[in-house]
Amino acid sequence: MAIDRKSLVPALKNIATQLRIDSVRSTSEAGSGHPTSCCSMADLMAALFFAEMRFDPKDPKNPDSDRFILSKGHAAPILYAAWAEAGAFDRSDLLKLRRIDSDLEGHPTPRLPFVDVATGSLGQGICAAIGTALNARRIKSQYRTYVLLGDGETAEGSVWEAADIGAVDRLDNLCGITDVNALGQSRPTMWQHDMDQFARRWRAFGWHAIVIDGHDMTAILDAFEEARRTTGQPTMILARTIKGKGISFAEGKDGWHGKALKKGDEMERAIAELEKQIVPLAGGKELNLAAQIQKPASVSRPAESPKPVDAPSYKMGEQVATREAFGTALVKLGAADARVVVLDADVKNSTFSDKFEKAFPDRFYENFIAEQVMIGASMGLAARGAIPFPSTFACFLTRAADFIRMAAIGGNNIKLAGTHAGISIGEDGPSQMALEDLAIARAEPDYAVLYPSDAVCTERLITAMAARSGPAYIRLGRPKTPVIYSNDEKFPIGGLKVLRESNADVATVIGAGVTLFEALKAYDELKASGTSIRVIDLYSLAPIDRDGLIAAGRATGGHLITVEDHYASGGIGDAVAEAVADAGMTVHRLAVREIPRSGKPEELLDRFGISARHIVSAVRAHAGKTVGARS
């Protein structure tokens, strides 16, 4: 900044006070919110937005713009106040906080152009910040990432996953700030104002830690400068602050968390106090700090436009696990599209994402055994234009279910891949078997949920996932399965394949993955005894081909039987049942209905009711009955 410190500091202090006023006013108007959590961090925000960050308030998505992620999302009012102060929108809009007709929600979401990821579930913003920092490296940009956390938030384990990865990846373009205001929601925080507790943790995890008084503007500016000069490691600024700072009757007092000041006397008293804290400035118009925000460097870089992806090249009947085809698909996709990146949690030799690592080591990010930061970093990468494929065993994606949820809220363009689905993994036992992954992914409104059965379909779906905007999940299997599609077969998301059909079909059996092959076995067995069934490969659970399912149901006497290597709730059965419900059709479901155990895959499929034998029985039991389909 061209402004000297002596003029800058009081100007920034005034902005901080203004941000406090705006936070109080907007939350009082809304009748709810967290004004005291805003007041503690106001000085930090003023310095960040009006003396430190390089960004264009009118073009927050600029690829070279510094990023700011508010990990303590409940302080949203001051985030909005800072952007308004910077000129992104009119300050009067702040009074629409939390209203249904405003995008200034209770916690930030990417409905706002300056928000990369939805926050409000603590400990996630810093994981996303890992992703935006990695992205700067990917696109060779000088932009920096700033992420502000609450002190209570650092109890979340995900914070320490991010701490490890930030240090291992030597992300010196990443600067964290912890607002140590010592008060949680229901009580004082674990370490309150014992700053050494914080410093020693961050230092132990390999970060450059700077302890400051978070209301000393000079110290704040110095800390940011020190962080910028720090190389080879990320920085965490640990700022000792007072919750409710500036409002005498709330300052440092427990019991004020998440409470708006009452509109009227209470609010007016606070605002009057705050207004008195605004000091006259010596300077003139050079102190319009908003006008002097440093814009991002203008960098021209080639457009990242994808080329066509190489087609699958398998032989019909070849035995290939879908997880293996996934690895092959990633390499082809990576060659065609530079935006594609892959993240692992130390299972790359099982998921076959190591194929991508070998081909594109610079776009492969190892997260060791830390699924939360893997998904969180993916969210940050996606927010900045990468197309991330985080993958691990499907059961361990459950570890990051809350990130999967928040990615849905943020609409982040992440492509989750979960391998080793279901009991068909065999001997490793239930802890390694994903049997609720479809339920978790399908629960979120905007996820594409895909489940290929062979290698051709897998490759096609990986390409389709990358091309489709928004979050997606693909479920992959451990065992080898035969290739059943020709290499030029197309698999649009939202489709299905009818693999067996005749005019005499007495039932439709719907499977995916290993159960599709059980259905085909059942078909052969029934055929031999003179009974025909229709067999559907439901490779897309969400969106789902409602019309195709209803047509099959109508053609087969309304008899729909689903079979899945998943628990009975939330998977194929529920997906089909809802799709055909309005056509008056019901579904008979074969699924895993109890906690499984170790054993050979084929033993388990049979024991837990999803093998060909069970399908044959279900067809024989149900196909004779009228199950109430409208025709």
Add this chain to the structure above:
Amino acid sequence: MAIDRKSLVPALKNIATQLRIDSVRSTSEAGSGHPTSCCSMADLMAALFFAEMRFDPKDPKNPDSDRFILSKGHAAPILYAAWAEAGAFDRSDLLKLRRIDSDLEGHPTPRLPFVDVATGSLGQGICAAIGTALNARRIKSQYRTYVLLGDGETAEGSVWEAADIGAVDRLDNLCGITDVNALGQSRPTMWQHDMDQFARRWRAFGWHAIVIDGHDMTAILDAFEEARRTTGQPTMILARTIKGKGISFAEGKDGWHGKALKKGDEMERAIAELEKQIVPLAGGKELNLAAQIQKPASVSRPAESPKPVDAPSYKMGEQVATREAFGTALVKLGAADARVVVLDADVKNSTFSDKFEKAFPDRFYENFIAEQVMIGASMGLAARGAIPFPSTFACFLTRAADFIRMAAIGGNNIKLAGTHAGISIGEDGPSQMALEDLAIARAEPDYAVLYPSDAVCTERLITAMAARSGPAYIRLGRPKTPVIYSNDEKFPIGGLKVLRESNADVATVIGAGVTLFEALKAYDELKASGTSIRVIDLYSLAPIDRDGLIAAGRATGGHLITVEDHYASGGIGDAVAEAVADAGMTVHRLAVREIPRSGKPEELLDRFGISARHIVSAVRAHAGKTVGARS
């Protein structure tokens, strides 16, 4: 131990070698497993089981027995080998490892009497160990808890949540051991053999850290002794080890993770090598260490038998949020049953679990903002006889979805409570709204899933949850709702309540929580225009009253309409649809079908399609149609 060190050390080394041999042999026989992960920790296991722990191999559930939790569950073969060596079962059973007819599964589960919690999802065992350590304090037992982790495992954030709580709660009866073998599944671990990286982390988190050579038996014994003498903080023994130790061709080599040695030459070579490492002992029968395992102290304590719980005492029509009734219920339950404990993640003033804290501070465990350790500790507490109620906002239980999954596998008797369900929380916005919690809980086979609508039902269900063995989840709301049941109403788990019925009902509307009240409003509105509907309070989603739903459907023309403050997948709609499917009935579902936003609760219910107005429309649109019910 009465045996002198000079005799003890070689005897323990021999046992360690035997455990290696058993691990190799059993995994080779199974054709899969993790023998090299067992070999690195064999010396630690020998010392723990045969010189350190006090337990009775024939009575592993003894309340005063030391606990051992294998957090790195993939090393199950050596756990089984140690218990066999101690005399818990015959060594020949080890060769049934991973077979469908054996409880010696690929990863440990509580099917085995000496396993407290299922492990195999890394980073969970240490959280459970917090729980067993807290339980010792609860029952005033001198037993100690030992938990063994892998080094790669410490990348999981949940480990650091446990680290914080262990230190804050000053759990000096807890001793962790990290087997630092430097090799993960797919590559060297983050810090490999840089022992200082581990030591400084644990010390920063307030633990007493001891760095040793994990193959130096004297150092191991000294470390355990030092841990036992350490007061006011837990201890972490950081043991530098070699993966595959004892097998020259696998020792310290990458690429051996999760690979059994091939039966035949490869296995025989390893076993021959290991057998050569067994040294002749000077002593005689006093070196039968298994026979000399120190038994737990025999402590007599009164049986923890529950008294009757005080009945609810509300006035009909009184406005009480179910979360508030939850707090009241916990206090009544806590007074009646000393086994009841409550865990919080810094939201106790919102969930009302602070009522329990005030009444029973010794049985209330604060976990700050760390949901994974809250659930994990609950699993450990439950395994030792407590009845834990961990609670937070329902959306933040998602953070611990993988623990919820593993608690299902382990059948742990935990009682999850999630408050602030759904869009009816209003202005805080989507990050704070649980809309997939029912999907997650219902996906697991053995969870009871409960959803009360008023205060009386809430109190009754909390009592019922505690009385029922096994995991359970209760969903609670933020807004106040009227009391609609008399204080003596009974709510058996697996039941439902028909609130409105007549012979002229044209449809059955099924809701719970806030939507039940929307259904009652719709009833009034429809009634005024001459249409009758049946209204059902589905307070138990799992188990579910199939017969009651089918009876209602049959009585109302097969028209079933569900309405829920939850996403469309996995909640009330799917639960009802599956329950009535075999009766040939289909269900029309009103649910939240897109990402919601901030706004007033009533605005949101209407905007997202689950208010009385939408129910009225759905009844009018559907009740005229034939929807294919068999009668």
